[in-house]
Amino acid sequence: MSKAKKSKKPVFQRFLDGVERVGNKLPHPAMLFGLFALITMLISHIAYLAGVSVNLTNGETVPAVSLMTREGIAYIFTNAVGNFVGFAPLGTVLVAMLGIGVAEQMGLISALLRKIMLGASKSVITLIIIFVGLFSNIAENAGYLIVIPFGAAVFYAIGRHPLAGLAAAFFGVSAGFSANIIITLTDIILSSISQEAARLVDPAAVVLPTSNLYFMFVSTFVLVALGYVITEKIIVPKLGTYHPEGDIVEADISKELSADEKRGLRFSGWFFIGAVAFLLILLLPPSAPLRNAETGSLFVGSPFMGGLVAVIMLLFLAPAIGYGIGSGKLKNNKDLVTAMTKSMQTMGAYMVLAFFAAQFINYFSYSKLGVILSVNGAHFLQNVGFTGIPLILSFICLCSFLNLFMGSSSAKWVIMAPIFVPMFMQLGYDPSFTQVAFRVGDSVTNVITPLMSFFALIVVFAEKYDKKAGIGTLISLMLPYSIFALLVWSLLLVIWYLTGLPLGLGGNIYL
DSSP states (O other): OOOHHSOOOOHHHHHHHHHHHHHHHSSSSHHHHHHHHHHHHHHHHHHHTTTEEOOOOOOOOOOOOOOSSHHHHHHHHHHHHHHTTOOOOHHHHHHHHHHHHHHHHHHHHHHHHHHHTTOOHHHHHHHHHHHHHHHHHTTTTTTHHHHHHHHHHHHHHHOHHHHHHHHHHHHIIIITTTTOSSSOOHHHHHHHHHHHHTTOOOOOTTOTTTTTHHHHHHHHHHHHHHHHHHHHIIIIHHOOOOOOOOOOOOTTSSSSOOOOHHHHHHHHHHHHHHHHHHHHHHHHSTTTSSSSSSTTOSSSOHHHHHHHHHHHHHHHHHHHHHHHHHHHHOOSHHHHHHHHHHHHHHTTTEEEEEEEHHHHHHHHHHTTTHHHHHHHHHHHHHOOOOOOOOHHHHHHHHHHHHHTTOOOOOHHHHHHHHHHHHHHHTTTBBBBHHHHHHHHHHHHHHGOTTTTTTTHHHHHHHHHHHHTTHHHHHHHHHHHHHHHHHHHHHHHHHHHOOOOOOTTTOOOOBO
């Protein structure tokens, strides 16, 4: 009896196992997204018949739109292809895979992993994966394509459960999306929205992109430490020992690099340097073609940021070709096309999943249910009458909840900023403080909502290592990160609030 009690899993682990079991008893993820689409159709019609609507701050009235009226049914049929083709992650993933897939097929990724990981500490690897995930949001969505599968591959290569590496990377890329040690495009976009909202109260108000820099810099290291503890103390024990299913071709770090592989890595380095030099020619001159033609900016409105996926493809494809030539695996152009074709074949399951996910997400947007939820949630919090710390924590929780239904942070902030920025300003709070509280809440639930655009892709990454993996598997893995990130990150903001420290350059708590 005592042994049975000792071997019993902790309560939280049993809870996570229950989430996984329930989640994975649901239909296949592709069919589940289809079911979500049907439910959205039904709810949209009920809301439409009930006359549900919301009023925006600009005076516009947004009514619920039914997907089951004549116009709604016409939308479903006429936009089925457009929803799929226009699904943002689809083209991004497929184009990037032309480079990443060739690197994998040629053996470059395997050789690099073995080169990097030989003799490396497991704990250091976990920290590096999470930090790289956090830093990758400088390139917006690139982390989803590169860091997350890399995290799984690295853990597999060092003999650990690959889903633990996937979870750690996913946390860094997505749950900590707003945190970074430098200014990112997210800072620029959100601060411009905050500034417009602040000028409803003060026409001279200015919100700088650097206004949250100090808080986000510190948050980066707090989240890396938190992600490490959760990975090592909760996720790794939950998953246990990994037993591969079928043929998984990854790096075996116990195997030394051959002479051909070493030569291939040298060639890949030269080709990579050549690709970088080529990009610098297109970037550095004042009138370079990848700069913004009007402002000369490298980031805001530039072809460089707009074509970042093509840049990623080039930076993987060039060294992959170099490695193939150096190692002798790439003998002619047919070998290159074959490698590209094989990389596309592995994306078949994702394309099926993406079709249904695209329909669901677009139905939800068309019905205006996300906007209605956001505005009503904002009005509820506005009417509660909280001040100080209760107000801050309530606002963060509201943002976390709404993020489950409306994935785009900029779209949510466009709706919420005109309500909350003026409201907080009337209470004496600086717009940058309202913005930073929004960013905390808006980030932590990214990893547990199927409405996040790349969620379907992460499920496919998980299925590579566990054929039974589904939405339940992923949510049960990521729920501890979401819960503890919400608690710890909120606590950090409360400490910042109590100490009155500046949030960044030009950003304070109080006006």
